[in-house]
Amino acid sequence: MNEPGTEGVLLDQETLHDRLDDASDWLREHYRTFRESMLGERDGSPFPCYFGIEVEREGDLLYAACESTTDPAALLRFRDVLLEYLDTYEDHADRAPLAVFFRPPEGDPGEAHYHERLWHVLEFLHVHDPAPWPEDIPTDPDTPRWEFCFGGEPLFPTSRAPFYDDRKSRYSPVGLEVTVQPRAVFEGLTADTEAGERARETIRDRMGEYDGVCPHADLGDWGVEGDREWTQYLFREDGDASPDACPLRPTREHPKAPESLIEPGAWRRFADRSTPAGESPAVTSEAGDD
Numbered sequence: 001m002n003e004p005g006t007e008g009v010l011l012d013q014e015t016l017h018d019r020l021d022d023a024s025d026w027l028r029e030h031y032r033t034f035r036e037s038m039l040g041e042r043d044g045s046p047f048p049c050y051f052g053i054e055v056e057r058e059g060d061l062l063y064a065a066c067e068s069t070t071d072p073a074a075l076l077r078f079r080d081v082l083l084e085y086l087d088t089y090e091d092h093a094d095r096a097p098l099a100v101f102f103r104p105p106e107g108d109p110g111e112a113h114y115h116e117r118l119w120h121v122l123e124f125l126h127v128h129d130p131a132p133w134p135e136d137i138p139t140d141p142d143t144p145r146w147e148f149c150f151g152g153e154p155l156f157p158t159s160r161a162p163f164y165d166d167r168k169s170r171y172s173p174v175g176l177e178v179t180v181q182p183r184a185v186f187e188g189l190t191a192d193t194e195a196g197e198r199a200r201e202t203i204r205d206r207m208g209e210y211d212g213v214c215p216h217a218d219l220g221d222w223g224v225e226g227d228r229e230w231t232q233y234l235f236r237e238d239g240d241a242s243p244d245a246c247p248l249r250p251t252r253e254h255p256k257a258p259e260s261l262i263e264p265g266a267w268r269r270f271a272d273r274s275t276p277a278g279e280s281p282a283v284t285s286e287a288g289d290d
Helices: 013-022 025-039 050-058 072-092 111-127 194-211
Strands: 062-066 098-102 153-160 177-182
Touching (some): 072 098
Parallel strands (some): 062 098
Antiparallel strands (some): 153 177
Protein backbone atom coordinates (compact mmCIF):
# COMPACT_ATOMS: atom_id res chain seq x y z
CA MET A 1 0.00 0.00 0.00
CA ASN A 2 1.06 3.62 -0.64
CA GLU A 3 3.48 2.77 -3.43
CA PRO A 4 4.75 5.84 -5.36
CA GLY A 5 2.24 7.79 -7.44
CA THR A 6 -1.49 8.33 -7.23
CA GLU A 7 -2.99 6.25 -10.06
CA GLY A 8 -3.09 2.47 -10.05
CA VAL A 9 -1.99 2.19 -6.41
CA LEU A 10 -3.79 1.66 -3.08
CA LEU A 11 -3.67 4.77 -0.90
CA ASP A 12 -4.69 5.63 2.64
CA GLN A 13 -6.12 9.07 3.31
CA GLU A 14 -2.97 10.66 4.72
CA THR A 15 -0.93 9.57 1.71
CA LEU A 16 -3.59 10.70 -0.76
CA HIS A 17 -3.73 14.13 0.87
CA ASP A 18 0.07 14.41 0.77
CA ARG A 19 0.17 13.59 -2.97
CA LEU A 20 -2.82 15.56 -4.27
CA ASP A 21 -0.73 18.57 -5.29
CA ASP A 22 1.15 16.34 -7.74
CA ALA A 23 -1.91 14.39 -8.87
CA SER A 24 -3.79 14.75 -12.16
CA ASP A 25 -6.31 17.58 -12.32
CA TRP A 26 -9.17 15.11 -12.74
CA LEU A 27 -8.18 13.16 -9.63
CA ARG A 28 -7.85 16.27 -7.48
CA GLU A 29 -11.31 17.40 -8.57
CA HIS A 30 -12.77 13.92 -8.13
CA TYR A 31 -11.55 13.67 -4.56
CA ARG A 32 -12.46 17.28 -3.71
CA THR A 33 -16.07 16.80 -4.76
CA PHE A 34 -16.22 13.38 -3.08
CA ARG A 35 -14.98 14.74 0.25
CA GLU A 36 -17.26 17.77 0.08
CA SER A 37 -20.30 15.55 -0.50
CA MET A 38 -19.37 13.24 2.39
CA LEU A 39 -18.66 15.98 4.93
CA GLY A 40 -20.86 18.82 3.69
CA GLU A 41 -24.61 19.40 3.60
CA ARG A 42 -27.22 19.97 0.92
CA ASP A 43 -30.01 22.36 1.89
CA GLY A 44 -29.16 21.71 5.53
CA SER A 45 -29.20 17.90 5.16
CA PRO A 46 -26.08 15.76 5.66
CA PHE A 47 -25.06 12.98 3.29
CA PRO A 48 -27.50 10.06 3.81
CA CYS A 49 -24.96 7.34 4.62
CA TYR A 50 -23.56 8.20 8.02
CA PHE A 51 -21.11 5.31 7.68
CA GLY A 52 -19.62 7.12 4.67
CA ILE A 53 -19.38 10.36 6.62
CA GLU A 54 -17.65 8.64 9.52
CA VAL A 55 -15.00 6.78 7.53
CA GLU A 56 -14.07 9.89 5.51
CA ARG A 57 -13.99 12.10 8.61
CA GLU A 58 -11.95 9.61 10.64
CA GLY A 59 -9.54 8.82 7.80
CA ASP A 60 -10.49 5.14 7.56
CA LEU A 61 -11.31 5.06 3.85
CA LEU A 62 -8.88 3.64 1.33
CA TYR A 63 -8.64 5.04 -2.21
CA ALA A 64 -7.66 4.13 -5.75
CA ALA A 65 -7.59 6.04 -9.04
CA CYS A 66 -7.98 4.25 -12.36
CA GLU A 67 -6.91 5.97 -15.57
CA SER A 68 -9.48 4.28 -17.82
CA THR A 69 -12.65 2.21 -17.78
CA THR A 70 -11.56 0.26 -20.86
CA ASP A 71 -7.78 0.20 -21.27
CA PRO A 72 -6.46 -3.27 -20.35
CA ALA A 73 -3.29 -2.02 -18.66
CA ALA A 74 -5.26 0.36 -16.44
CA LEU A 75 -7.85 -2.28 -15.55
CA LEU A 76 -5.23 -4.91 -14.77
CA ARG A 77 -3.54 -2.41 -12.45
CA PHE A 78 -6.90 -1.78 -10.81
CA ARG A 79 -7.40 -5.55 -10.51
CA ASP A 80 -4.12 -5.78 -8.58
CA VAL A 81 -5.10 -2.84 -6.36
CA LEU A 82 -8.43 -4.47 -5.55
CA LEU A 83 -6.69 -7.71 -4.60
CA GLU A 84 -4.31 -5.78 -2.35
CA TYR A 85 -7.28 -4.01 -0.77
CA LEU A 86 -8.99 -7.33 0.01
CA ASP A 87 -5.78 -8.55 1.64
CA THR A 88 -5.34 -5.47 3.85
CA TYR A 89 -8.64 -3.72 4.61
CA GLU A 90 -9.33 -5.68 7.81
CA ASP A 91 -6.01 -4.54 9.27
CA HIS A 92 -6.60 -0.90 8.32
CA ALA A 93 -9.79 -0.14 10.26
CA ASP A 94 -12.98 -1.74 11.55
CA ARG A 95 -14.80 -0.34 8.52
CA ALA A 96 -12.61 0.55 5.54
CA PRO A 97 -14.40 0.81 2.17
CA LEU A 98 -12.46 1.43 -1.03
CA ALA A 99 -13.36 4.57 -3.00
CA VAL A 100 -12.35 4.28 -6.66
CA PHE A 101 -12.17 7.32 -8.95
CA PHE A 102 -12.13 6.73 -12.71
CA ARG A 103 -10.69 9.20 -15.17
CA PRO A 104 -13.64 11.03 -16.76
CA PRO A 105 -14.50 10.79 -20.48
CA GLU A 106 -14.49 13.74 -22.82
CA GLY A 107 -17.73 15.68 -23.09
CA ASP A 108 -21.05 14.61 -21.59
CA PRO A 109 -21.71 11.02 -22.78
CA GLY A 110 -24.97 10.49 -20.87
CA GLU A 111 -26.40 7.76 -18.68
CA ALA A 112 -26.02 4.79 -21.04
CA HIS A 113 -22.25 5.37 -21.17
CA TYR A 114 -21.85 4.99 -17.42
CA HIS A 115 -23.96 1.83 -17.19
CA GLU A 116 -21.94 0.29 -20.01
CA ARG A 117 -18.59 1.27 -18.52
CA LEU A 118 -19.40 0.09 -15.00
CA TRP A 119 -20.41 -3.35 -16.22
CA HIS A 120 -17.41 -3.49 -18.53
CA VAL A 121 -15.15 -2.94 -15.51
CA LEU A 122 -16.97 -5.60 -13.46
CA GLU A 123 -16.84 -8.09 -16.33
CA PHE A 124 -13.13 -7.43 -16.79
CA LEU A 125 -12.53 -8.12 -13.10
CA HIS A 126 -14.59 -11.33 -13.31
CA VAL A 127 -12.69 -12.62 -16.33
CA HIS A 128 -9.30 -11.78 -14.80
CA ASP A 129 -10.11 -12.93 -11.27
CA PRO A 130 -7.38 -15.18 -9.83
CA ALA A 131 -9.94 -16.80 -7.51
CA PRO A 132 -12.97 -18.89 -8.51
CA TRP A 133 -16.53 -17.72 -7.89
CA PRO A 134 -17.49 -18.61 -4.28
CA GLU A 135 -19.47 -21.83 -4.02
CA ASP A 136 -22.08 -20.34 -1.68
CA ILE A 137 -23.00 -17.44 -4.00
CA PRO A 138 -25.30 -18.17 -6.97
CA THR A 139 -24.11 -17.15 -10.43
CA ASP A 140 -27.56 -16.04 -11.62
CA PRO A 141 -27.98 -12.27 -10.97
CA ASP A 142 -31.76 -12.67 -11.06
CA THR A 143 -31.82 -14.21 -7.57
CA PRO A 144 -32.02 -12.44 -4.20
CA ARG A 145 -28.73 -13.84 -2.86
CA TRP A 146 -26.60 -13.00 -5.90
CA GLU A 147 -23.88 -10.40 -5.59
CA PHE A 148 -20.72 -9.51 -7.42
CA CYS A 149 -17.74 -11.54 -6.25
CA PHE A 150 -14.03 -11.03 -6.75
CA GLY A 151 -10.94 -12.47 -5.12
CA GLY A 152 -13.13 -15.08 -3.45
CA GLU A 153 -15.18 -12.44 -1.61
CA PRO A 154 -18.73 -11.14 -2.13
CA LEU A 155 -18.62 -7.38 -2.69
CA PHE A 156 -21.13 -4.53 -2.78
CA PRO A 157 -19.98 -1.88 -5.30
CA THR A 158 -22.10 1.27 -5.30
CA SER A 159 -21.58 3.93 -7.95
CA ARG A 160 -22.07 7.64 -8.45
CA ALA A 161 -22.02 9.42 -11.80
CA PRO A 162 -22.69 12.81 -13.44
CA PHE A 163 -26.08 12.00 -14.97
CA TYR A 164 -28.12 12.29 -11.76
CA ASP A 165 -30.00 15.58 -11.84
CA ASP A 166 -32.11 15.16 -8.70
CA ARG A 167 -30.67 12.16 -6.89
CA LYS A 168 -27.68 14.07 -5.52
CA SER A 169 -26.64 11.31 -3.12
CA ARG A 170 -25.62 9.40 -6.28
CA TYR A 171 -24.22 12.45 -8.07
CA SER A 172 -20.54 12.73 -8.93
CA PRO A 173 -19.88 15.79 -11.13
CA VAL A 174 -16.51 14.60 -12.46
CA GLY A 175 -17.08 11.03 -13.63
CA LEU A 176 -17.68 7.46 -12.53
CA GLU A 177 -16.95 6.80 -8.88
CA VAL A 178 -17.33 3.36 -7.28
CA THR A 179 -17.22 2.55 -3.57
CA VAL A 180 -16.43 -1.10 -2.88
CA GLN A 181 -17.45 -2.75 0.38
CA PRO A 182 -16.90 -6.43 1.17
CA ARG A 183 -20.03 -8.16 2.34
CA ALA A 184 -18.19 -9.02 5.56
CA VAL A 185 -18.34 -5.39 6.77
CA PHE A 186 -22.14 -5.64 6.90
CA GLU A 187 -22.05 -8.41 9.50
CA GLY A 188 -24.63 -7.51 12.15
CA LEU A 189 -26.21 -4.92 9.85
CA THR A 190 -28.17 -7.15 7.48
CA ALA A 191 -31.88 -6.71 6.92
CA ASP A 192 -32.73 -9.54 9.30
CA THR A 193 -31.11 -7.80 12.30
CA GLU A 194 -32.52 -5.05 14.50
CA ALA A 195 -29.40 -2.91 14.04
CA GLY A 196 -29.54 -3.40 10.28
CA GLU A 197 -33.20 -2.43 10.09
CA ARG A 198 -32.58 0.73 12.15
CA ALA A 199 -29.62 1.69 9.96
CA ARG A 200 -31.64 1.26 6.78
CA GLU A 201 -34.58 3.28 8.07
CA THR A 202 -32.27 6.10 9.12
CA ILE A 203 -30.37 6.14 5.83
CA ARG A 204 -33.55 6.06 3.75
CA ASP A 205 -35.09 8.90 5.75
CA ARG A 206 -31.94 10.96 5.31
CA MET A 207 -31.86 10.08 1.62
CA GLY A 208 -35.30 11.55 1.09
CA GLU A 209 -34.29 14.76 2.85
CA TYR A 210 -30.95 15.06 1.03
CA ASP A 211 -32.24 14.22 -2.46
CA GLY A 212 -35.63 15.86 -2.17
CA VAL A 213 -37.12 12.83 -3.94
CA CYS A 214 -38.27 9.42 -2.74
CA PRO A 215 -35.62 6.72 -2.34
CA HIS A 216 -35.08 4.84 -5.59
CA ALA A 217 -37.50 2.00 -6.35
CA ASP A 218 -34.56 -0.40 -6.83
CA LEU A 219 -33.16 0.24 -3.35
CA GLY A 220 -33.40 -3.06 -1.52
CA ASP A 221 -31.69 -5.53 0.77
CA TRP A 222 -29.47 -8.45 -0.10
CA GLY A 223 -31.15 -11.81 0.33
CA VAL A 224 -34.68 -10.38 0.50
CA GLU A 225 -37.09 -12.04 -1.91
CA GLY A 226 -37.97 -9.68 -4.75
CA ASP A 227 -34.90 -7.45 -4.31
CA ARG A 228 -32.00 -7.62 -6.74
CA GLU A 229 -28.48 -6.60 -5.86
CA TRP A 230 -27.23 -5.67 -9.33
CA THR A 231 -29.81 -2.91 -9.86
CA GLN A 232 -28.38 -1.03 -6.87
CA TYR A 233 -24.84 -0.74 -8.21
CA LEU A 234 -25.79 2.20 -10.44
CA PHE A 235 -29.38 3.35 -10.09
CA ARG A 236 -31.18 3.86 -13.39
CA GLU A 237 -32.84 7.17 -14.11
CA ASP A 238 -33.79 6.64 -17.77
CA GLY A 239 -35.22 3.23 -18.56
CA ASP A 240 -34.17 3.55 -22.20
CA ALA A 241 -30.55 4.22 -21.22
CA SER A 242 -30.15 1.47 -18.62
CA PRO A 243 -30.06 -2.33 -18.87
CA ASP A 244 -33.23 -4.36 -18.33
CA ALA A 245 -31.24 -7.39 -17.18
CA CYS A 246 -27.88 -7.72 -15.50
CA PRO A 247 -25.18 -7.36 -18.20
CA LEU A 248 -22.85 -9.67 -16.28
CA ARG A 249 -23.38 -13.42 -16.54
CA PRO A 250 -20.84 -14.96 -14.17
CA THR A 251 -19.71 -18.56 -14.50
CA ARG A 252 -17.85 -20.94 -12.24
CA GLU A 253 -15.40 -21.76 -15.02
CA HIS A 254 -11.92 -20.93 -13.77
CA PRO A 255 -9.58 -19.53 -14.90
CA LYS A 256 -11.20 -17.57 -17.71
CA ALA A 257 -8.08 -15.78 -18.93
CA PRO A 258 -4.56 -16.98 -19.76
CA GLU A 259 -2.32 -17.53 -16.75
CA SER A 260 -0.08 -14.71 -17.94
CA LEU A 261 -2.97 -12.29 -17.39
CA ILE A 262 -3.98 -13.72 -14.02
CA GLU A 263 -0.61 -13.20 -12.33
CA PRO A 264 0.07 -9.90 -10.49
CA GLY A 265 1.79 -7.24 -12.55
CA ALA A 266 0.33 -8.48 -15.83
CA TRP A 267 -0.59 -4.88 -16.68
CA ARG A 268 3.04 -4.17 -17.56
CA ARG A 269 2.66 -6.35 -20.66
CA PHE A 270 0.17 -3.87 -22.09
CA ALA A 271 1.33 -0.58 -20.63
CA ASP A 272 2.91 0.50 -23.92
CA ARG A 273 0.26 -0.95 -26.23
CA SER A 274 -3.29 0.26 -26.78
CA THR A 275 -4.51 -2.96 -28.40
CA PRO A 276 -2.62 -6.14 -27.48
CA ALA A 277 -2.60 -8.68 -30.29
CA GLY A 278 -3.29 -12.35 -29.92
CA GLU A 279 -5.09 -12.10 -26.59
CA SER A 280 -8.65 -12.72 -25.53
CA PRO A 281 -11.23 -9.98 -26.26
CA ALA A 282 -11.47 -9.27 -22.55
CA VAL A 283 -8.10 -7.54 -22.59
CA THR A 284 -8.52 -5.41 -25.70
CA SER A 285 -9.38 -1.73 -25.67
CA GLU A 286 -12.61 -0.49 -27.18
CA ALA A 287 -13.39 2.39 -29.51
CA GLY A 288 -13.86 5.56 -27.54
CA ASP A 289 -11.44 4.47 -24.82
CA ASP A 290 -11.24 6.98 -21.99
